[in-house]
Amino acid sequence: MSGAALQVSEPFDHAVIVCNDLDAAVARWQALGFTLTPRGFHTLGSQNHCIMLARDYLELLHVTAPSPSRQYYWDAQQRGDGCAAMSCKSRDAFATADRLRAAGFQPSDPIEFSRPVRLDDGSEHPATFRVTALDNAPGARYFVCEHRTPELLWRPEWTAHANGATAIAATYLVVEAGEVARTANAYATLTGGAMTHVSGEMAMLDIAGASFVVTAPQALADAADVPGLHATAGYAAIRLMTDDLERARTHWRANGVRPEDVSATVSVIPGEHANGVTLVFEQR
Structure with missing residues (x-):
């Protein structure tokens, strides 16, 4: 479809x-x-x-x-x-x-x-x-x-959140490589989202300003721009916009949370610390 x-x-x-x-x-x-x-x-x-x-x-x-x-x-x-x-x-x-x-x-x-x-x-x-x-x-x-x-x-x-979270920027759905195109086309119809990127292992839809990303397992790390990120199937990660990543990092340190700081503007909370879903915080 x-x-x-x-x-x-x-x-x-x-x-x-x-x-x-x-x-x-x-x-x-x-x-x-x-x-x-x-x-x-x-x-x-x-x-x-x-x-x-x-x-x-x-x-x-x-x-x-x-x-x-x-x-x-x-x-x-x-x-x-x-x-x-x-x-x-x-x-x-x-x-x-x-x-x-x-x-x-x-x-x-x-x-x-x-x-x-x-x-x-x-x-x-x-x-x-x-x-x-x-x-x-x-x-x-x-x-x-x-x-x-x-x-x-x-x-x-x-x-209002201590980590500055303001909105969901993207969700990442992992499917088998051969199912990426079919799945993305289905969600384009389901949501009315516009397809903005399609490759053999990854497709991206724009749903009213939020990205819906369908990716093969081996392409998840590149799709989310998080080295080492992997998952076999299902919703693997959610990307959140924060207006104050430094305040979030301060809060995490005070509460014993150890994120993976990917860059000056991106930190990752692994799934084992967030009920099975990886959280990617991005300063925007």
Whole structure:
């Protein structure tokens, strides 16, 4: 399928990182300099903490028991921590589901769910979402998220981080070398992103200012410009923009975190310190 056939504007929304031990994950990500939202309890039976950035976010997710709507994440969690899925924003999950079906995909019917959000003033409100997903999308799960109450998530007290993180700059999806072109073309259609680079082992899409990179295992280090970076399959790395890398490095040192400083403007947190996903911080 060709992404040029059907362009839409659905920017990057968030990446889902499954965590077997959510309490330990909270301590780990706070040590990395992130502000976490209070624990959320979904009506679907999962729990989370979110790391809200200016336009997108990271979700630390824990599934307490298998269920039809959480089965994919339950299975991923049983295999170990890591980035299990990515999503784009949708203004209308039902319309997006129709668009994807017309393009030849088979997304789930949109489901609506919520979780209570407690604000600093003590009040509690239901944050509500609609989601349509493709569990069998190339490489890993893909879904779109319609935020019914975005004002309950993007709040000043949750978007300021000690490491200066401001936005997701890129995600890196690793697939077999022979699947790079097919996977990238599929995501161009799924997201409406424009293909900006294609080679035999790597392809890059621009999704409303964030890069979505599909790469073969042997090309990951070059694609991310991180020497020695490797992974076999799935979402291997997330690149984050920071407005103050030196402040991030100071915070990490104070909290016993030892990043790999690749250059004056890039530091890397290995996956074993971030629940299975490598974090690349870049000063911008």
